[in-house]
Every structure is written in structure tokens, then in C-alpha cells.
Amino acid sequence: MPTNEVEQIKESLKSKIPKAADVVFKELHTKEKYIESFYIKTISDETVLHDKLLKPFFEQHHPEEFRNYLESIPQIKSFESEEKAIEELLNGTAVLFYQDSVFLFDSKVDRNNSVLDTSVETTIQGPQSGFSESLPTNLGLIRKRYPETFLNVDITKVGKISKTEVMILHDTRFADPDTLKRIKDFLSSLDLQMFQTGEQLLDSIKKSNRAMIPLMLVTERPDRVAVNLATGKVILLVSGSPFAVVLPTVMKDFMSSMADIYQTYWVSRFLQLLRYIGFIISVCLPGLYVATTSYNPEIYRVQLALSIAGSRNAVPYPSFIEVLLMLFMMELLTEASIRLPKAIGPTATTVGGLILGQAATEAGLVSNIMIIIVSFVAISNFVVPINAFSFSLRIVKYFILALATLFGLVGVVIGFFIFVAYLVKLDSFGEPFLTLVQSKPQPHKE
Amino acid sequence: MKTNGGWKIYSLFLMIAFLVGGCGFKDIDKRLFAVSIGVDLAKDSSKKYLVSLKFAIPSASKEQPNDFYIVSQEADSMSEAVRILKTKVDKEIDFSHAKVIIISEEVAKSRGNAGMYYWFNRRRDIQAITWVAVGKPNAKDILKVKPKSEQVPSNSLFLALGKDGSETPYVIPTYLFDFKYRLIERGIDPILPIIEAKKDYFEINTAGLFNESKMIIHLAPEETKILNFLKSKEEKSSIKVERGKTVIVIDSQMVKAKYKIHTPKGSPPYIKVNVSVKGKLEEASRRVANSQLYQYEKAAEKTLNQEFKNVLKKMQRAGVDPMGFGLRYRSRHFNHDDWEEWKKIYPNITFKVHTKVQITDTGLIE
Incomplete structure (x- = not known):
């Protein structure tokens, strides 16, 4: 490369990168040689620069020797184009001008690479650590758990401004190529400005950008990712997010916890049954309460009917307003305890749950039975292991409650039926949402 | 539904839903549960029956047991009696927990009560698994009995007839659907247990046998x-x-x-x-x-x-x-x-x- 061209590149790079406080342009001199480096110090690792660049520069006296050194270390990439160089520069690469050539020196700093503890999907037994916020570390975590040559990793970028790196992982033996193609098309068709984490995709998956039920599983557990890879799922890792996205996701995945494989057979079957019962209760119970107290009290036993009637005696509002009031209170409580700092979280639950509930019955605003029902609904909602899904269920119960208010028991049945019909309609990258067994790739396909 | 008229259809549906929903919605505390029904012959009156309903009063606290009260009405037919009874109480009468029907011995022994018997079956809210029994000396006395062990009104009758409580071969409980079936079917006749009211307990150890429509003998x-x-x-x-x-x-x-x-x-x-x-x-x-x-x-x-x-x-x-x-x-x-x-x-x-x-x-x- 002629010298004046190098000068030209240097000048143009300098003019394109504005002079920010952390932009460094430095010249180093020895008797025999000199080098110019250009980098942004906040995203570059200066210790790497020091160890791999400055030290050898001053130790090796001969210019050719240093050039050979530069060309042989793995961090060095040769210059391709100006645009590419700028992009790399903004990601933490240092641009070196030495003699009559330009090098890109990979000095990206990898912050946030500490592995976090699981906080969302906790299990009693089994691995307790989750992903970190660094993409290479996360990939490393998965590779460690999945030492297979068939593990394929593709990289794309999502986000017009953020240009976030996204890794697509799959096992070539198990993953369905059609699904993989659909996922890649989906990623390339995304129209996002800022892409920060996989959860953002939950809405984008639908054409209308409005989804009620999540169709992808966002997990923080490397062990879940490894297990899912082996069943043929495709994993998305997003740079800067401690969550991985598992695709395609069906309802069975939302209802499974990693604890299932860390428990004995009957225990895990029992827990699964418990979850499905919890799922149905949290969706139907408020509706059932309204339907039975206001339309069909004959399905209670007489003792229960009388005790409900007795406890409702002081309540001035019809049952559905009572339920709405209490559910609303519970939603506020749940929402507040997420936002609160961990130290005062329990206080909020105590004040809200115990004192408010007690006071509400004392004041005759709601009946005793209602408190039981609301806490039952809340608790059974938390039984659903994947958070994103249990949030969706929180909304569905209002739909069934509305139908129950209008049509009684028939409304509950029809509401649940419509809900199931809606689930049947859903699919995640071609996989029906209520699938019980994941489809395997066709053998004759490539 | 991406048309402009979409919201119109939704709101129309909502309005229809509200109209449909208007009927039937009645909160449990606005209902008065009749736990047992008694039918006697009316005395010193031109009317035929004396219909008594025993209503449970739900108590708000656990400490005091549920109370009850009995309202009676003389009438020529059941539906007439219930219609007039509705004017004597403050809440909607709900028969869905009326699990015992007591027919007095006099009524059981007289003819021409088929209309009254079938009324129980015809009403939607009286369950087919209601027990039917003959009351001695009369039905209202049976309703008045309040055994000391009873927490919910009429519960001791439910327990005795349902055999949830005491199990004894001296009680032959009869469900309403079975009673009606036996009344209609040729070749099988109804049996009703006879309940005798004592001061504060019941005695159920005899049974009355029906022929076609009236009680002939008792065992x-x-x-x-x-x-x-x-x-x-x-x-x-x-x-x-x-x-x-x-x-x-x-x-x-x-x-x-x-x-x-x-x-x-x-x-x-x-x-x-x-x-x-x-x-x-x-x-x-x-x-x-x-x-x-x-x-x-x-x-x-x-x-x-x-x-x-x-x-x-x-x-x-x-x-x-x-x-x-x-x-x-x-x-x-x-x-x-x-x-x-x-x-x-x-x-x-x-x-x-x-x-x-x-x-x-x-x-x-x-």
C-alpha cells in the first residue's frame, strides 16, 4: 500500500470519528520505527494494547521483526475497507498505522462477563448459575455443556442503531432446517432501531406486533439451553443480555421447569400435574366464583352455600365487582413487589396481603371466601414456571371473568373453550403451540 | 376485522351480551335458601294444602350456628303457595338446596295429589336428588325440630337420609326422581321413609308403602x-x-x-x-x-x-x-x-x- 494512501485513510478516519473525550490517537516512536494507533479507550482494553502492542514495540528493535510480530498475532486483522474499519473502531478495535500498511487490532474489552446466579427460573437442585451479559462468555458456557461438533453457530446483526450481535445456535443433527430458515428470515426481516435483549422479539413475532401469549422461551439457564439444543431447538444469544431465546417454543416448554429432570420420575410427574392444575385454576377460578355465587349456587354443598352467603351478607357490591376489586388489589401488589428493592419487598407483601386482606373483610368490602380465592389464584399463577407465560395467564382470567359475569357457568365453559381455541391457532415458527412431541427433521431433507 | 366497522360489531355484541346477561344474575346473598319443604293438609280453611318452607339464615360469623325460620301459606296448589310466599320474604326464594321434601301422613294417605308431587319434578331449581319422606304427625312439626348437634338447618335430616351420617337398615331413603319414577311406572310402587318428630330429635325407622298414588300401609x-x-x-x-x-x-x-x-x-x-x-x-x-x-x-x-x-x-x-x-x-x-x-x-x-x-x-x- 503506498504511503500516501495510508495517509489518506488516516485523515479520513480522523475526520469521520468526532473528537470525543475517549478517542485516542497516539504516536509511538523508537529510534528505528514509529507506529500510530487510533482507538476509543472506553471500549478498548488498554491492558491488552499495552501487553500485546506497546511492550513488543519497545522490545523489538528491528522494524521488520516487529512487522512480522504484528502479522502473526491472532488479534490482528488486515484492513479491508474504510466503512468496515469505522465499524470495528466503534466496537473497540484499535486501528494501527505501521510503515505503509493499516492493521486492525482486536482490543475489544469484554465487560459484564461474570456469570450471574439464576434469579428468575430458580430450582432447588441442579445448576444454580445462569448466563452472563457477555456474548462470548455465554457461548463458552453453552459449548462447555454441549461439547458436540454438530453445534453450529451463525452470527447476524439486529437493530439499525444498536447493531447487536445475535448468535444462532443449533445442532445440525436435530434442528429442523425449515424452522431454522424461518427463524433466520424472521431475524433478517426485523425492523428494530434498538435491540437490547431477546424478550423484545416476543411482540415482533406477530405481524400485528401485538401478542398475548409468548411464542418464544426466554431463559437464563445454560442447562436449559443445552437440553433444548439436544431436542432440536434453535437458540438465539443476544449480545449484552443474560437471557437466551429458545425457538420454537410450545406450551409444554412453558410448563416445564429444569427441576423436572433433576427430580425422580413420580415427583416430576406430580409437579407437572400440579402446574397444569394451577394453570387451569388461575385462569378459571375468578370466573367460576362469579358464575357459581351469582348464577348457580346449587353446585355448592349446602354448608358452603350458606357460609358464602353469610360472609357476603355485608358486601354491598355484586360478586363480579368484588372479584375485580380484589384481583386489582392483588395485581397491584404483585407489580409493586417486583419494583420494590429486595429489602422492603416482604414488607409490601405483608402489608398488602395480610393487613389489607384482613381489613377489607372486616370493613365488609369483600367476603372471606373472596380472600381465599384471590390468594389461590395468585399462588397458582406463580406455579407456572416461565414468567412470561404466567404474565399472559394473568390477563386471560379477566376475559373468562367477563364472560362468567355475563353468562354464568356457560360463560366459563365458553371462555375456556375460546382460550383453548386461541392456543390451538398459535404456532411458533411452524410448530403448533399445543404440540406435545417436537417434530424431528425429515430424513430426506438436507 | 380490519374494517372501520369493526368496533360497531364489537359494541353490538357487547350490548347483546349485557341484555342476555341481565337475567339470571342474582348474588348468593340476595337469595333465600329453602332447605326443606313441608306439605300439610290445610286445617279450618277452604284451601287444600298448607305449604311450609324452612329457610336457612346464613350467619356472618363462625361462632353462631346458622339459624332458620319457617314461613307457611295455605293454598290450593304448590305454585300458588310459593307465589304468595314470595311476598312474605325479602329475598328471592331459591330451592336449589331444598334437599328434603316432607309430606304429612294425611296428605300421603289422601288421593289426588299427583299435581303436587309432580310440581317438585317440574321445577328446575329443585334437584332430582332431593329426598322425599312422610312426616308424622305433620310436616310442619318435622321442620320445626332443631336437634342440638345441627349446625346447618335441616342438616341432620340430610345426614340421616343420605347415610352420610348414621348408617342404619331402618331407613329407606327415596330420591325425588325415584319417587316420581315409581309413581308413574307400572309394576313398581313408591316407598317413603316415615319421619317422626320428637321434641328435639327425629325418629326414622318405619317406611310407608304407596299404591299408585297414596300410602296404603306402613312397615x-x-x-x-x-x-x-x-x-x-x-x-x-x-x-x-x-x-x-x-x-x-x-x-x-x-x-x-x-x-x-x-x-x-x-x-x-x-x-x-x-x-x-x-x-x-x-x-x-x-x-x-x-x-x-x-x-x-x-x-x-x-x-x-x-x-x-x-x-x-x-x-x-x-x-x-x-x-x-x-x-x-x-x-x-x-x-x-x-x-x-x-x-x-x-x-x-x-x-x-x-x-x-x-x-x-x-x-x-x-
């Missing part, structure tokens, strides 16, 4: 037990047997009865009843050794044979058929006049009862 406690054995409905009971001077009581664990109607050509028809009883010795006036049990079994068989025969004959003489022999006959014979035939056969049919008693042990270690 004594022991006869009621035998009828229960025949129906194979209750197995836990005690059977008293005398052999010479020794009196023993068998605690039965299993009682099974089967019968078959034989109509041999050329000879008179007969009904063969096979009963097998299994139990153990519960009480004896003298020492009974294990080796003697066989003799007591034989004695028990003889006693039971006679008791079964007596009850069957009593029912035959009265012309009632609560066992459903007629129905069995009609189901096995396909003539057009099977019912007429049976009416000729039944008064003269003979019963052959064969009992097999097995006493497993004396209850003591020798």
Missing part, C-alpha cells in the same frame, strides 16, 4: 329392615335369632338378595328369593362355642326365611309392589297384556325364600 321397624335387605341397600345391621332359650345377635357385614320369577307351564307361578347373609356373632345370652355356630346358622336361616316371607306376604296382601316384581315380570314377558296378566298373577303368587347365613366367628378368642 314396622323390623319389616323395614327386611325390606332393606331385600333391596340389598344396607348391609350393616343386626339380626336377632332365637334358638331354644339362647338368643344371639348377628352383626351382618354382607347381605345380598336375589330373586327370580318362575312361571312354569301347568303349575302356579312363584318367586324364588335367595338371600345370603354373612356376619359375626355380636351378642349372645349364653356361651356359644365355635363348633356350635353351624346350628345357629341354621336357626338364623329359619328365622330369616319366615321374616322375609311375612314381609313379602304383607306387601302382597296390600297389593303394593315396592320391590318391582311387576316390572321384572314385564321386562321378561313381551305380551301386549303383560301388565294385565301380572295383575292377575300377583295376588296369588307364592314366595319361596331360601336364606343362607354364614357366621364367620364368635367375636371372641376361645
Whole structure:
């Protein structure tokens, strides 16, 4: 490369990168040689620069020797184009001008690479650590758990401004190529400005950008990712997010916890049954309460009917307003305890749950039975292991409650039926949402 | 629904939904639960019945038990009575927990009450699993009884008739659907338990037998037990047997009865009843050794044979058929006049009862 061209590149790079406080342009001199480096110090690792660049520069006296050194270390990439160089520069690469050539020196700093503890999907037994916020570390975590040559990793970028790196992982033996193609098309068709984490995709998956039920599983557990890879799922890792996205996701995945494989057979079957019962209760119970107290009290036993009637005696509002009031209170409580700092979280639950509930019955605003029902609904909602899904269920119960208010028991049945019909309609990258067994790739396909 | 009119359709649906939903919505605390219904003959009045409803008053606190009150109305028909009763109470009357219907003895013994009986079946909110019973001396007195052990009004009746509580062979509970079926069906007649009101408890150990539409006879406690054995409905009971001077009581664990109607050509028809009883010795006036049990079994068989025969004959003489022999006959014979035939056969049919008693042990270690 002629010298004046190098000068030209240097000048143009300098003019394109504005002079920010952390932009460094430095010249180093020895008797025999000199080098110019250009980098942004906040995203570059200066210790790497020091160890791999400055030290050898001053130790090796001969210019050719240093050039050979530069060309042989793995961090060095040769210059391709100006645009590419700028992009790399903004990601933490240092641009070196030495003699009559330009090098890109990979000095990206990898912050946030500490592995976090699981906080969302906790299990009693089994691995307790989750992903970190660094993409290479996360990939490393998965590779460690999945030492297979068939593990394929593709990289794309999502986000017009953020240009976030996204890794697509799959096992070539198990993953369905059609699904993989659909996922890649989906990623390339995304129209996002800022892409920060996989959860953002939950809405984008639908054409209308409005989804009620999540169709992808966002997990923080490397062990879940490894297990899912082996069943043929495709994993998305997003740079800067401690969550991985598992695709395609069906309802069975939302209802499974990693604890299932860390428990004995009957225990895990029992827990699964418990979850499905919890799922149905949290969706139907408020509706059932309204339907039975206001339309069909004959399905209670007489003792229960009388005790409900007795406890409702002081309540001035019809049952559905009572339920709405209490559910609303519970939603506020749940929402507040997420936002609160961990130290005062329990206080909020105590004040809200115990004192408010007690006071509400004392004041005759709601009946005793209602408190039981609301806490039952809340608790059974938390039984659903994947958070994103249990949030969706929180909304569905209002739909069934509305139908129950209008049509009684028939409304509950029809509401649940419509809900199931809606689930049947859903699919995640071609996989029906209520699938019980994941489809395997066709053998004759490539 | 991406058209502009989408919201119109939604709001129309919502409005229709509200219109439809307007009916039927009635909160549980705005309902008055009738727990039992009593029907008496009206006295000193031109009306026919005296209908009493026992309403449970739900109590707000757990400490005080649920109270009740009884409202009565004289009327010529049930629906008339209920319509007027509605004006005497503040809340909507709900029959969905009316689980006992008490008919006074006088009403049960009089004719022409079919309209009243079927009213219970016709009403949507009275459950088909309601028990029907005859009240003595009258229905309202039964409703007034408040046993001390009772937490929910009428619950002791529910427990006794439902056999959730005490299990005894002296009660033959009858459901409303069964009562109606037996009233209508040719070849099977209704049985109703008779409840007698004492000061603060009930006594249920007799049964009334209906013919077509009215009560003809009633069975004594022991006869009621035998009828229960025949129906194979209750197995836990005690059977008293005398052999010479020794009196023993068998605690039965299993009682099974089967019968078959034989109509041999050329000879008179007969009904063969096979009963097998299994139990153990519960009480004896003298020492009974294990080796003697066989003799007591034989004695028990003889006693039971006679008791079964007596009850069957009593029912035959009265012309009632609560066992459903007629129905069995009609189901096995396909003539057009099977019912007429049976009416000729039944008064003269003979019963052959064969009992097999097995006493497993004396209850003591020798």
C-alpha cells in the first residue's frame, strides 16, 4: 500500500470519528520505527494494547521483526475497507498505522462477563448459575455443556442503531432446517432501531406486533439451553443480555421447569400435574366464583352455600365487582413487589396481603371466601414456571371473568373453550403451540 | 376485522351480551335458601294444602350456628303457595338446596295429589336428588325440630337420609326422581321413609308403602329392615335369632338378595328369593362355642326365611309392589297384556325364600 494512501485513510478516519473525550490517537516512536494507533479507550482494553502492542514495540528493535510480530498475532486483522474499519473502531478495535500498511487490532474489552446466579427460573437442585451479559462468555458456557461438533453457530446483526450481535445456535443433527430458515428470515426481516435483549422479539413475532401469549422461551439457564439444543431447538444469544431465546417454543416448554429432570420420575410427574392444575385454576377460578355465587349456587354443598352467603351478607357490591376489586388489589401488589428493592419487598407483601386482606373483610368490602380465592389464584399463577407465560395467564382470567359475569357457568365453559381455541391457532415458527412431541427433521431433507 | 366497522360489531355484541346477561344474575346473598319443604293438609280453611318452607339464615360469623325460620301459606296448589310466599320474604326464594321434601301422613294417605308431587319434578331449581319422606304427625312439626348437634338447618335430616351420617337398615331413603319414577311406572310402587318428630330429635325407622298414588300401609321397624335387605341397600345391621332359650345377635357385614320369577307351564307361578347373609356373632345370652355356630346358622336361616316371607306376604296382601316384581315380570314377558296378566298373577303368587347365613366367628378368642 503506498504511503500516501495510508495517509489518506488516516485523515479520513480522523475526520469521520468526532473528537470525543475517549478517542485516542497516539504516536509511538523508537529510534528505528514509529507506529500510530487510533482507538476509543472506553471500549478498548488498554491492558491488552499495552501487553500485546506497546511492550513488543519497545522490545523489538528491528522494524521488520516487529512487522512480522504484528502479522502473526491472532488479534490482528488486515484492513479491508474504510466503512468496515469505522465499524470495528466503534466496537473497540484499535486501528494501527505501521510503515505503509493499516492493521486492525482486536482490543475489544469484554465487560459484564461474570456469570450471574439464576434469579428468575430458580430450582432447588441442579445448576444454580445462569448466563452472563457477555456474548462470548455465554457461548463458552453453552459449548462447555454441549461439547458436540454438530453445534453450529451463525452470527447476524439486529437493530439499525444498536447493531447487536445475535448468535444462532443449533445442532445440525436435530434442528429442523425449515424452522431454522424461518427463524433466520424472521431475524433478517426485523425492523428494530434498538435491540437490547431477546424478550423484545416476543411482540415482533406477530405481524400485528401485538401478542398475548409468548411464542418464544426466554431463559437464563445454560442447562436449559443445552437440553433444548439436544431436542432440536434453535437458540438465539443476544449480545449484552443474560437471557437466551429458545425457538420454537410450545406450551409444554412453558410448563416445564429444569427441576423436572433433576427430580425422580413420580415427583416430576406430580409437579407437572400440579402446574397444569394451577394453570387451569388461575385462569378459571375468578370466573367460576362469579358464575357459581351469582348464577348457580346449587353446585355448592349446602354448608358452603350458606357460609358464602353469610360472609357476603355485608358486601354491598355484586360478586363480579368484588372479584375485580380484589384481583386489582392483588395485581397491584404483585407489580409493586417486583419494583420494590429486595429489602422492603416482604414488607409490601405483608402489608398488602395480610393487613389489607384482613381489613377489607372486616370493613365488609369483600367476603372471606373472596380472600381465599384471590390468594389461590395468585399462588397458582406463580406455579407456572416461565414468567412470561404466567404474565399472559394473568390477563386471560379477566376475559373468562367477563364472560362468567355475563353468562354464568356457560360463560366459563365458553371462555375456556375460546382460550383453548386461541392456543390451538398459535404456532411458533411452524410448530403448533399445543404440540406435545417436537417434530424431528425429515430424513430426506438436507 | 380490519374494517372501520369493526368496533360497531364489537359494541353490538357487547350490548347483546349485557341484555342476555341481565337475567339470571342474582348474588348468593340476595337469595333465600329453602332447605326443606313441608306439605300439610290445610286445617279450618277452604284451601287444600298448607305449604311450609324452612329457610336457612346464613350467619356472618363462625361462632353462631346458622339459624332458620319457617314461613307457611295455605293454598290450593304448590305454585300458588310459593307465589304468595314470595311476598312474605325479602329475598328471592331459591330451592336449589331444598334437599328434603316432607309430606304429612294425611296428605300421603289422601288421593289426588299427583299435581303436587309432580310440581317438585317440574321445577328446575329443585334437584332430582332431593329426598322425599312422610312426616308424622305433620310436616310442619318435622321442620320445626332443631336437634342440638345441627349446625346447618335441616342438616341432620340430610345426614340421616343420605347415610352420610348414621348408617342404619331402618331407613329407606327415596330420591325425588325415584319417587316420581315409581309413581308413574307400572309394576313398581313408591316407598317413603316415615319421619317422626320428637321434641328435639327425629325418629326414622318405619317406611310407608304407596299404591299408585297414596300410602296404603306402613312397615314396622323390623319389616323395614327386611325390606332393606331385600333391596340389598344396607348391609350393616343386626339380626336377632332365637334358638331354644339362647338368643344371639348377628352383626351382618354382607347381605345380598336375589330373586327370580318362575312361571312354569301347568303349575302356579312363584318367586324364588335367595338371600345370603354373612356376619359375626355380636351378642349372645349364653356361651356359644365355635363348633356350635353351624346350628345357629341354621336357626338364623329359619328365622330369616319366615321374616322375609311375612314381609313379602304383607306387601302382597296390600297389593303394593315396592320391590318391582311387576316390572321384572314385564321386562321378561313381551305380551301386549303383560301388565294385565301380572295383575292377575300377583295376588296369588307364592314366595319361596331360601336364606343362607354364614357366621364367620364368635367375636371372641376361645
